[in-house]
Amino acid sequence: MWVRWCVGNFRQLRVWRAAKQFVIDVDRISPRLRGARGRTLRDQLTRASVSIYDGIVEGSGQQSPREFARYIRTSITSADEAEGHLELGRALKLIPQVDCEKLIADVIEIRKMLYGLLKRLDSDD
Numbered sequence: 001m002w003v004r005w006c007v008g009n010f011r012q013l014r015v016w017r018a019a020k021q022f023v024i025d026v027d028r029i030s031p032r033l034r035g036a037r038g039r040t041l042r043d044q045l046t047r048a049s050v051s052i053y054d055g056i057v058e059g060s061g062q063q064s065p066r067e068f069a070r071y072i073r074t075s076i077t078s079a080d081e082a083e084g085h086l087e088l089g090r091a092l093k094l095i096p097q098v099d100c101e102k103l104i105a106d107v108i109e110i111r112k113m114l115y116g117l118l119k120r121l122d123s124d125d
Contacts, residue, residue: 010060015113019053019075022106026082029099038094045085051078052110069121072114079111 010016026049033042052075059071086104089095095103 010057013056013060013117015110015117016053016056016060018106018110018113019049019056022082022103022110023049023053025103025106029095029103032096033089033094037092041085041089041092041094045082045089048078048082048085051075052082052107052114056114065121065124069118072118072121076111076114076118079107079114083107083111 026045030042030046033039033045055071055075055078059068059075062068062071083104086095086100086107090097090100
């Protein structure tokens with residue numbers, strides 16, 4: 001069964017590597033988010049990006065595909081949130097256009113991978 005392979009083995013998941021890189025990339029742009037609005041956005045964006053990553057790691061430690069899937073659904077919701085914060089940062093001109101476009105493309109790709117993983121988990125249940 002595929003799930004036995006991935007449970008507790010998050011380092012083998014491509015989506016985990018992408019989520020880890022996304023957290024690093026968000027961290028690189030966060031010093032540019034200054035002022036009261038910038039700080040709030042930075043904190044929310046950082047939390048959302050780390051939540052994507054955490055859901056993958058914590059979910060992989062669960063005992064069943066159903067439980068793993070629950071964490072992946074949370075990661076998908078956090079990806080939606082991160083994308084929304086990036087759009088807001090662009091609209092408020094707090095995040096440069098080029099950085100924002102790259103990060104949005106990355107989070108969209110991560111969300112696609114999460115949906116793929118979720119589909120596999122749901123089929124193993």
